[in-house]
Amino acid sequence: MTTDEGAVRYAQPAGPFDPAAVTWTPVSPRLAGARCTAIALTLLVPLAATVLVAVLTAPWVWVFPAALVALLLWALWLVPRQVRALQYAERDDDLLIRRGILFRQLVVVPYGRMQYVDVSAGPLARRFGIASVQLHTASVGTNASIDGLPPQEAARLRDRLASRGEARLAGL
Template sequence: MGNLITVAVLSLPLAFVLLGWWRWPPVWFAIAVPAFILVLALWRLVLIPRQVRAIGYAERDDDLLIRGGIFFQRVMVVPYGRMQYVDISAGPVERSLGLCTVKLHTASAGTNATIPGLPTAEGARLREQLSARGEARLAGL
């Protein structure tokens, strides 16, 4: 929806030039900008479903495996004993769609372990499960 609004707003100079109300920008420029934004929006429509399919996680016995990325694929293994806390966040768009993002925090600042786009109930279940497993592994150290 936002892409359509952007294309419509950026097409206004083209409409003004074609109606003769405005002499600048040149016609080619007034055509090129909305065309570029439209091509970019179509590319995102093709790319977003692939990005969603690339996100995944697996709860294993000793750790959590998280994968993501299309061009630059990343596989991260987070041991349960290293988790300090598990956070759930949901912005306004995620809340309206019934989704959330689970964030895992470890002692390492470089750990960017997030699982986006989970249903809210699954996110809450995963948070409780990971917290329980993290406490059990930490107590066993």
Template sequence: MIVVVVAVGALVGFLVDHPWPWFVGGAIVLVTLVTLAFVPRRIRSIGYLLRDDDLLFRRGIMWQRFVAVPYGRMQLVDINRGPLARAFGLAELKFVTASPATGVTIPGLPLEEAEGLRDHLVSVAESRRTGL
């Protein structure tokens, strides 16, 4: 993407003979590079922990979000896979509860781990719901 932006900016800069295409192209390249530099840190900021009574989910770098979802409150555990995720063998696991505020999505899981976690959560949720 960066190569395309630089090529288009250079082409327009040479054709128009104004400095603004260089500034716009440079700004786009700079924003892209800064975004790419933060991707590994954003990936490390996502995590989950299976506890005895609930699932604890963590996300965020500056504004961190911790959500504890009790197993008995889970209504739906869904796996989503887009075309890019399928190409890399990844999946997104989504938990739905009665409260919209506790909706949790864990992106970037390997497919086998997502399927195993889904099966485990469904079985634990069923056993916890019978006691209610």
């Protein structure tokens, strides 16, 4: 396994999720910070409420704030691992997206099936300097999105995928 410019190349296939001769490009590690911030903000109100209830009532009620803190710590441990597992690869005829640690997923999107490509970034994503690329295909069930790309890379990927999709679609 060698690394060049943030991409990982596998010399031989290691299973259905590691095709041969594919250069995987990881997403930005800033995605982990954005997701952890969103989780922390989501759990902040319930945590404050359960602490208030625990202070005003019986000592056994402290179980609920403790459970929320445990959930937060588990999420802070898990999210960076999930982000490291999110990678994509551009091949001649298709785009590969893989994600997941325990339940792995590999999505293969042929360029000829792409209808349009969206780039989006909400307020939190913009604060962390990341964007998402969403691929829309003829199939409704395709979950082809890449979160956590630097905005320049998202724009480059959007333009490249759109031009490759047009070229493949014109050949039909």
